[in-house]
Amino acid sequence: MQGSRALRDARAVLKEVFGYAKFRPYQGEAVARVCEGKSVLVVLPTGGGKSLVYQVPALVREGCALVFSPLISLMRDQVDQLRAAGVRAAYYNSTLTSAERAAVYAQALRGELDLLYIAPEGFFTDQFQEVLGQLRIALVAVDEAHCISEWGHEFRPEYRQLRSLRARFPDVPIVACTATATAPVRADIVQQLGVPDMEVFVGSFERENLTLQIVTKQDVVAQVAEMLTCHRDESAIVYAATRKAVEHLAEALQEKGFSALPYHAGMDAVTRDAHQRAFANDEVLCMVATVAFGMGIDKSNVRTVIHANLPKSIEGYYQEVGRAGRDGLPSTCIAFVSNGDIATQQYLIDQAESVDERARAQQQLAHVVRFVRNLECRHAAILRYFGEERGDWTCGNRCDACCTDQITERDMTEEVQKVLSAVARIERTGFPVGVGKLTQVLAGSAAQEVERFQHLSTFGVLQGKTKSAIREMIGVSIDRGFLQQETGTYPVLRLGAGAPAVLRGETRVVVRVRHTPEAASGAEAAQDAALFDLLRHWRAAEAKRSSVPPYVICSDAVLRALATYLPLTREDLLRIPGIGAVRAERFGSAVLDVLQQYVREHGLSSRMPPTASVMTSSKTRSHVSRSAARGSDTVAATIALHQEGKSVAEIASHRALNPRTIVTHLAEGFRDGRIASDDLRRFVPQDREHVIRDAFDRVGSSVALNPVKQLLPIDYSYDDLHFVRAVMERERDGGGHQ
Template structure:
């Protein structure tokens, strides 16, 4: 079994060997067993069901939540000569009927389908008449009602086991903390399935968090040295998506907006432009991204705080799927926290759901404020321990300093109390710094004992103090009101002088180029100068081939494959076969043209 799997891996997919537990997962499922696979984005999850689909008789039914994911996977598989198709709402009646005929005739290796269609009586009846190899349930975390991507239809997928108990199932996800893992197994009746849990670590991603001052300007500074690279910028609201995309475009960044409220045709066009273009930046709400297979996303930036650490992990995981250096950059401030607390409290969710969402937000805030290695804190939330600091996050590259903030904390807490526990941080900072504002005089706050007692710290430092006091649980956000700050029970011992407070020192402003880079030199993909002309010529060939076929460039060849061709300079089809990512199907389709480009550059 495994020898045949290795043969298919090399000849079809162009890979010389399996990664991690891929080989054991493939063997386990190909032999007819159920599996639950937890593997980070970019870790090779798809291969874990695509190879068993080719090893077993019949067609693999792949349940996928998004059209973009289905089409990307199908395009990529067809490039390899695999008989793949999808059934979704983009197909007209004739095309859908053609796919159904191929299904019943046994002319498909894999069929991708949305859960909504799979659960229809008509489609279930089709499956009763089709030769079935296996069921693959992708993005399995969608089954969790407490998760960030809940799809109610996923809960009905137990019908697969009930109706076809002899057909093996494999459920896969890149984002599941231990409670979600247990819920997936329970909801999909996979309690007895073998569980394969890979490390959630993505060592190629550099994590950076900066204090929010002027988010758009900070974002532009971050993007300056990354012009021409593909990336995703996440915003919390649709309006901010539109405004940010317009702002970036106005500064020469090739940026497009994406959110659920856009005209569907324009939204789809922008998605295609991102997927099929080179160096496009998409500015989006969380409506964008799940299942996006684009491997060369070099950065994911957040200019608003996400809602949970699971959501943050999933969104940042869209960077660097090709294993090359990538960046996760986030701009975060107290205003984000206040807004998200209000959104939770003002939602129609029940008390249990609200408590859970507050806990998830607390975990993310703890990640933002930590002085530890960020990767260690991130992985802790997924039940994984990283023994040593990663050396590839801002806290590792430029360790933050701490300071005794006890006196400042007592001043801040006293100011909150004496002003009536109903004002936001901006007004409280004005009071502490002795500002001469109309609002301060209106409320008589210039007559308070705390007026002007914090003049020794600048406004930026005070913003950091208040943000950290909220993160430490010493201050609470009045989420049901106007977002004012009030004392928590935990503030009492601090006010009485019984408990010290250690705070993270806010980093100083840096020059434009340095500050845009986060902390430390930006990770780079090294292409030697001697290889650059051939690499660019190969990219040109890839763009033309992709445009002619109406597919994203990366389904033709990944950047890593082009770099390897530029380095190795193959002369024959046999030489091409030794390069990762090039199987027999791609040599047959593109080998001559690739070798012609190599020869042309060599002769120049």
């Protein structure tokens, strides 16, 4: 089919069948290639429109499109949506009766199907092959194509059978789609499918509407409940590591009054299907599930994704958080992690029989541990992992590492030197140890299992530090390559290649850490406990008046923060994690009365940090209105300095914040009208603004910035794009020019 005509036909199908006026970045080019009979690999984020790359050409080209899909529920959901749009689609899998399978065959043979979804194992049956020989195939699509690669995070051996597709259909375009493929996985997909000339389209991996948070796990049930309370009337997925954990967490949430159901492979198919449909239909708001859940639904309004355990891989984490906010609206993703999670995953890796499988899993674990431990921009870390380089770009305020200025740099060289010295001396004894025993040695434990090391000069060298702090130092040493953790049954530690330079003082070890106020003294701790009890009594009385459980008013974590920091003004109250504008409006006066009276009676003063909030991000509280979000202390402070005529660099220096964060604050000011549109000229010349507006008009202002940046001269910065887009969004929302 001629290229220009094919693209015209594709655009007509896009509008008439699917209701979209134009293709997203990379969609149009990929669709045009497929319509022309070319094979493509498309890597787009979850919710980025991968399916349209084969669905649209299936309606343009003659014949029936075969779509390979890994999950029955995924097939059914796709077919239901296509049928709702008037597309002739069906699926063929093990859930069909003999009569239903015969009906699908008959439809296909009569030319009444545009798309037929099938699992790889069903495709190679003699019965299906007999029917296939009588069909005209328009194209072959391989959904979730990363499943064909052993280096992918969800390798499925049955997908390897698909390497015969090229020989079976030598003149038919093959479309491979995935949301999570690193460069090596992409290369492996192309090789496994046997299509060396397959054109590869890779979109941006940035999900601009997601706020990502990594939080230390303490009481995970209470922490999950608190998160769900903040998003009470919104859909949420909670991922747990095991079936047992899923059942326990779902039951605990139900007991707390949440609309929650479990989902895992150990449940009978009827119950599992009923739970999935209830969630998809908004009959239940929270699904507690193992990680496979979510691949089979296209639910666009999931507002919250929670990981109750450490994700197994960056790819898995990215795919799972990608199930939030598929409609493009702000959504929150939070992972509760602990050292215990890491140890559990290490144990499971060690049980694997295949050496190659252990090596892959070990590498994936190392990447995800580095991701959660390093206090760097979460979005930037993900982009870098998938090979999308943006220099020193950060998200500004869409992750826990960027939306707080409570992070400082700390020199840990001396502590790491002590860790490495201990390992060196232990190695010389001929009895190397793992993380657990090394922690005991450094802490000077009296445990019998480390008695043999008591004669070492480094025994107890970190005595006085908590075990958690010592484990953190060991973790930093592993992450930086100063220590190597062997794979196998006994993951012992040995000095890494970078260790000598640290021990000689040639390499400094500087890490980013969260700054928290110094621990309270014994007297202060006792006062905190007394105040905590007072606050609990206040909460109980308020809950009784409101006829709700106490945790609905606020969590224990919020009460402890109040007792620790002693906020005495409404502004400080809003800086406490878990207290948004709505809670402050409802309960702020009563809480402040309790705190102010307690402070007066005990001669205390506020212990709030002198700078911006402990955790401030309007996007993490999507239930708070835009007008409430305007009260954000940290954004307002930035805007005030801007209005004094200060530059981005001057504001960043004045506030001790990253310039990227300042840009994000100013963009928010342009977007909500606190900064006049005319001020744009301070940052972007008029001629440059026109060029950027044209680029956004071509690509769309709701997409990631990278595709727009690619259309512009190299000297145009991401800051320019942030500011212009903010003004355009204000105009689009009815703010107009000021």
